[in-house]
Amino acid sequence: MRSKIVAGNWKMNTTLSQGVELATAVVEGLKNVDLGNNKVVFGAPFVSLSEVAKVTNGVNNVHASAQNMSQHNAGAYTGEVSAEMLNAVGVDMAIIGHSERREYFGETNALLAEKVSQAIENNITAIYCCGEVLAERKNNTFKQVIEQQVSEGLFHLNATDLAKVVIAYEPVWAIGTGETASPEQAQEVHAFIRNLVANKYGNEVAQNLSILYGGSMKPANAAELMAMEDIDGGLVGGASLKADMFLDIIKAM
Numbered sequence: 515m516r517s518k519i520v521a522g523n524w525k526m527n528t529t530l531s532q533g534v535e536l537a538t539a540v541v542e543g544l545k546n547v548d549l550g551n552n553k554v555v556f557g558a559p560f561v562s563l564s565e566v567a568k569v570t571n572g573v574n575n576v577h578a579s580a581q582n583m584s585q586h587n588a589g590a591y592t593g594e595v596s597a598e599m600l601n602a603v604g605v606d607m608a609i610i611g612h613s614e615r616r617e618y619f620g621e622t623n624a625l626l627a628e629k630v631s632q633a634i635e636n637n638i639t640a641i642y643c644c645g646e647v648l649a650e651r652k653n654n655t656f657k658q659v660i661e662q663q664v665s666e667g668l669f670h671l672n673a674t675d676l677a678k679v680v681i682a683y684e685p686v687w688a689i690g691t692g693e694t695a696s697p698e699q700a701q702e703v704h705a706f707i708r709n710l711v712a713n714k715y716g717n718e719v720a721q722n723l724s725i726l727y728g729g730s731m732k733p734a735n736a737a738e739l740m741a742m743e744d745i746d747g748g749l750v751g752g753a754s755l756k757a758d759m760f761l762d763i764i765k766a767m
């Protein structure tokens with residue numbers, strides 16, 4: 515059985531002390547929650563990661579995640595953070611290819627494929643993001659867009675490595691807008707993605723892959739989204755910044 519995952523993406527929010535406080539409050543609130551096989555993730559800013567990882571390390575099924583990482587090992591890449599640096603502070607996950615990275619920082623599928631490989635080589639679980647913009651939803655090209663993002667970003671991997679990846683489907687028109695994909699709209703795309711993976715890697719790999727939904731997930735809609743057959747959790751922005759809201763979403767897993 516594939517695990518469900520609720521991952522917070524704090525984006526460029528929270529100072530060090532705020533981040534530690536938030537992670538601590540959620541971990542405290544999880545004391546009465548049986549996560550079973552499921553996972554909780556805090557996607558914190560780089561400067562907070564080592565301290566947030568101290569909060570999560572040793573807590574079963576709770577992880578600290580980067581929001582980005584370099585495709586390079588080390589060297590003259592001013593401003594970048596490597597997988598080795600993440601490993602060294604106890605971080606074992608990284609969000610790769612968030613739509614904001616694609617849009618504002620020019621990250622392409624080809625670049626993201628390199629980042630995914632770099633993550634896997636360093637035992638970092640990549641949460642690989644894909645999703646269409648509003649115009650692509652409206653002109654009905656969204657499946658082609660998603661197929662391209664998934665195949666160009668991930669399908670260079672062999673089956674063993676693909677099995678280490680998590681995919682997040684985030685329709686860009688639903689991110690931070692308050693507008694959510696309906697459970698049926700999201701399910702359709704999740705099933706489509708799982709089918710792409712099944713065609714390339716076989717059914718077993720596809721069935722074991724966790725595919726998260728992101729885009730205005732909140733306590734009021736989390737349960738109905740995550741009840742859909744192919745929706746295995748959420749990548750949560752705004753609602754991950756409040757411990758009580760994030761805990762409510764975790765409990766809806």
Ligand code: PGA
Pocket residue numbers: 523684688689690691692728729730731749750751752753
């Ligand atoms: P949101 O962000 O939950 O605030 O819509 C989700 C994301 O961008 O990962």
